[in-house]
Amino acid sequence: MINVALLSRWHVHADDYAKLAHENENVSIKLVWDENPERGKRWAEELGVPFRSHLESVLADPEIDAVIVDTPTNRHKEIILSAARHGKHIFTEKVLAFTVKDCEEIYETVRGNNVQLMVSLPRLTENYYLYAQDVVDQGLLGKLTTIRCRLAHNGAVPLEGKSTGWLPEHFFNKEECGGGALIDLGAHPIYLTNRLAGKADSVSARLLQTEGHDVDDNAVALIEYDSGALGVLETGFLSTGSPFQLELYGTEGTLLIEDQEIRMKSSKLNGEWVIPESLPEPHHSPFDQWVLAIVNNEPTTISESDVLGLTLINEASKISDEQGRRVATKEILNETTQIK
Structure with missing residues (x-):
């Protein structure tokens, strides 16, 4: 126990x-x-x-x-x-x-x-991500050129009697949180896109304080990857009804995921839109993987590289927004950093 x-x-x-x-x-x-x-x-x-x-x-x-x-x-x-x-x-x-x-x-x-x-980092264990990774690994999209990932909600839309919306007020405390929408909700698009596209080369970001909070409530980051792919990551606390979207575009095909709706078109198949008949079994949740690692020394599917890559994009995005420029990741990394 x-x-x-x-x-x-x-x-x-x-x-x-x-x-x-x-x-x-x-x-x-x-x-x-x-x-x-x-x-x-x-x-x-x-x-x-x-x-x-x-x-x-x-x-x-x-x-x-x-x-x-x-x-x-x-x-x-x-x-x-x-x-x-x-x-x-x-x-x-x-x-x-x-x-x-x-x-x-x-x-x-x-x-x-x-x-x-x-x-x-729970979305790395979900069946739709595992399906997307399989599609990329099989080369069904050809050379991956662009990934767009959006996750946003309305947590900061003011409510009657609560100017910060349904999110707790301390989620807008810059000292405690280190940021707003990007570092919190935007984490999911970041680590998903990192895993699918590979090692990041540079970051350009805009972190807006639309409602006047001390932290961003609407943000976009543009990531250039060593593979040549572009990542367009969108997040925010001011979007009512915004679905989760993960879109992959390549030289041979397109994969579109919107909440539970998934469809793909590939010139390596029949060139028509197809809906997968089944999805991979999801991995154990991060919590259960942690417990199994402690009890049975089982390996985890969420790695140090995933965690470091998430912080890397956040750190570079903050610099990019503050200084109004594209930030090369080599400005932050050292030769021993374990990011694949």
């Missing part, structure tokens, strides 16, 4: 991960810590477990095997490093950290202390 401590209810997905932990037969939630004691005590009462006010006592507790980190993103580095040094396995919400350098320091510490780290 993996005895888990929940570290903060700050993130909107914290309850989801608590539910996954509760439902997994290999996991037992033992206690809660939160940087906001009042919020943490309420959560602990709901879950029927103790609340601890001192993080160090949680991480030093020999009965705690692992932690689920849903703290403000600006606290990820210090907390995850400390957890790893105390020999705790770590599951955390994306992004891992604000810079590639900080991510590399975290992974070095994780490896040095022989613990399992998983960052939640």
